[in-house]
Amino acid sequence: MTTTDDTPDRPAPAPLFHLAAADEWAAAVEAGRYERSTRGLGLADVGFVHLSTAEQWPGVLDRFYSDHPGPLLLLTVDPRRLTAPLRWEVGDPVSGELFPHLYGPLELSAVVAVDPVGPVDVGPVDAR
Secondary structure (H helix, E strand, O other): OEOOOOOEOOOOOOOEEEEEEHHHHHHHHHHOOEOEEEOOEEHHHHOOEEOEOOOOHHHHHHHHOOOOOOOEEEEEEOHHHOOOOEEEEEEEOOOOEEEEEEOOOEOHHHEEEEEEEOOOOOOOOOOO
16 A cells, blocks of 8 residues: 555555634635634644544534534644644543644645534525
């Protein structure tokens, strides 16, 4: 087996994920860098950008974003494209669950997909 980086016998690392407010992502795209750590806090406040695995992000959505007033996006991140240090650290002291933390800005080039997530209220539908 060969991975996309042509390293034999080593599978590509699993993608990571980040939940972002749509307006904050749009501003990041315009600015050329994304520095939001988590809801309401930036990289400068926390020191890292919160990321999640495929198994973790739905719980993060439920615990921290269920009452978010605006549209949310799920950013899919290719960890091979990250240049800042990525560390796996305890995110929940009770369970000891490890979460990936990016110690620097999230490079826009590392984001390989952006998808809407969560309930969407589209308003009344014209049935003509």
